[in-house]
Amino acid sequence: ADGARAVPAAEVEAAPVAEEQYDVIIVGAGMAGIVAARMLTDAGLRVTVLEARERVGGRLVALQVPGGAIDQGAMWIHGGEAGNAVYDAAVEANLTLSPRQNYGSLTLFDAQGARSSPASYLRAYTQLNSRLIPQMAALRATPGAPDTSLAAEYSAFLDSATLSPQQVDQANVIMHTRWQALLNGNITRLSVLRLNDAKVLPAVDVMLEGGMPALADELAQGLDVLLDTVVTGIEHSADLVVVRTEGGETFTAKHAVVTLPLGLLKSGAVAFTPALPEEKAAAIDSMGYGLLDKAIFVFNTSFWDTGSDFLLREMPDWSGRWSVFLNYQKLFPSVKALVAIHVADTALALEGMSDDEVVDEGMAVLRQMYGPDVPEPIQTSVTRWAADPFSAGSYSYFAVGNPRNMTRALAAPVGRLLFAGEATSDKPASVLGAYLSGVREAERILTLRGDGNYSYGLAPPSVEAALQAAG
Numbered sequence: 001a002d003g004a005r006a007v008p009a010a011e012v013e014a015a016p017v018a019e020e021q022y023d024v025i026i027v028g029a030g031m032a033g034i035v036a037a038r039m040l041t042d043a044g045l046r047v048t049v050l051e052a053r054e055r056v057g058g059r060l061v062a063l064q065v066p067g068g069a070i071d072q073g074a075m076w077i078h079g080g081e082a083g084n085a086v087y088d089a090a091v092e093a094n095l096t097l098s099p100r101q102n103y104g105s106l107t108l109f110d111a112q113g114a115r116s117s118p119a120s121y122l123r124a125y126t127q128l129n130s131r132l133i134p135q136m137a138a139l140r141a142t143p144g145a146p147d148t149s150l151a152a153e154y155s156a157f158l159d160s161a162t163l164s165p166q167q168v169d170q171a172n173v174i175m176h177t178r179w180q181a182l183l184n185g186n187i188t189r190l191s192v193l194r195l196n197d198a199k200v201l202p203a204v205d206v207m208l209e210g211g212m213p214a215l216a217d218e219l220a221q222g223l224d225v226l227l228d229t230v231v232t233g234i235e236h237s238a239d240l241v242v243v244r245t246e247g248g249e250t251f252t253a254k255h256a257v258v259t260l261p262l263g264l265l266k267s268g269a270v271a272f273t274p275a276l277p278e279e280k281a282a283a284i285d286s287m288g289y290g291l292l293d294k295a296i297f298v299f300n301t302s303f304w305d306t307g308s309d310f311l312l313r314e315m316p317d318w319s320g321r322w323s324v325f326l327n328y329q330k331l332f333p334s335v336k337a338l339v340a341i342h343v344a345d346t347a348l349a350l351e352g353m354s355d356d357e358v359v360d361e362g363m364a365v366l367r368q369m370y371g372p373d374v375p376e377p378i379q380t381s382v383t384r385w386a387a388d389p390f391s392a393g394s395y396s397y398f399a400v401g402n403p404r405n406m407t408r409a410l411a412a413p414v415g416r417l418l419f420a421g422e423a424t425s426d427k428p429a430s431v432l433g434a435y436l437s438g439v440r441e442a443e444r445i446l447t448l449r450g451d452g453n454y455s456y457g458l459a460p461p462s463v464e465a466a467l468q469a470a471g
């Protein structure tokens, strides 16, 4: 990175329309930004990436632990098989992929921590599949049906199903892991009409040995990335974009690709001048942006059912508090770790506690499940994605009432400002979506480049052009 390319603020103030320094400024070095920068740089354009953190990767970050690494952000390559751009990029980069995650391999505990019966769990699962899913499919198939929350549909299902009290606890954990945890939104806010529209990738999930950041590092190699560079303002006109940073630097370019997480766009942490159009602002406001946090416990010895992919604890409610532990050792035998996954309001509540409090609570649950001799962990980590100033949450979801084309509104260019990032993608909430959105915006610039002036079809005509046209 070459900080010297920044135009000192004073110089810009003296000459507001500074000579363009870059063809494209990319705001954010997550997967979307890196991929866009890669394509545009490879095409010979002058590109710089401005990144607030001291590292690239954004929501791809991992904890180094004995025997390997554990992803604190995204960990699964959903739809992880040949033809999936993220999978293919990992293969091309010679990164080692894990075996497929098998969601059928579960160890069940009841709410008190006693071993639970798989047969009874399966019956609850069958009822959910045979009643709730068709009930929601029927709603989706009804033209003009008003949207409703997953919680409303689930409550109606519970009222009509014939479940024992324990099967209700089991249905709760199924509901939680199948939708709430995946979509990272509270089920009172998850849209039923859009339930199948996020993370709709084939159920083939693999991980990267050593964690997902290696892929970001690989794709970012050789790019001009300025780290520790917090963007605070983006000014845009018919022919220029001026990006200002917290450090008082100013960068100018013909285009900017904004890959700020939806949470950052919602918070207004970056000022757009002129303000974003109403339709875009409304989409930013109403698209859901959720929270998924992980509590990571690393041990010297494994005391749990190491053949299982997940340990599930049935619950009398759908909060999901300590009801899902992912067994990392299943896919990575040298990593002796359990990862508890919390989402939405429960995750937010845990963010309000200290790390020690969270770890103590989790350990008490593990001792309920596996007995008092469960050893102390040798390493722990508690993520706080909501409190993270450069993420402000985890990823987007369709909230009740969000139309399917909401992501299109988020993706729509505004003059010379282009928008990428998972929330702008047709496959929101995923690394693949972020990747493909970066490709989309790079292609948009390359396609529109035309005569070398990058004359941008959607930009309003310049004053001169308008005067000429008027004769």
Ligand SMILES: Cc1cc2nc3c(=O)[nH]c(=O)nc-3n(C[C@H](O)[C@H](O)[C@H](O)COP(=O)(O)OP(=O)(O)OC[C@H]3O[C@@H](n4cnc5c(N)ncnc54)[C@H](O)[C@@H]3O)c2cc1C
Pocket (backbone or CB within 6 Å): 027, 028, 029, 030, 031, 032, 033, 050, 051, 052, 053, 056, 057, 058, 059, 060, 072, 073, 074, 075, 076, 077, 078, 229, 230, 231, 232, 259, 260, 261, 264, 269, 270, 292, 293, 294, 385, 389, 390, 391, 393, 394, 395, 420, 421, 422, 423, 428, 429, 430, 431, 432, 433, 434
């Ligand atoms: C806990 C968690 C688990 C997840 N699990 C999965 C999973 O298993 N599989 C999956 O496919 N997806 C998963 N996701 C979603 C996935 O991580 C994201 O969809 C994807 O990584 C987003 O990439 P992006 O480029 O859109 O955004 P980001 O990676 O967030 O990149 C945006 C960049 O902008 C930077 N930035 C923010 N503010 C500023 C500023 N003011 N100035 C300059 N730079 C700024 C950020 O630091 C960041 O680097 C998960 C996400 C989280 C948080």
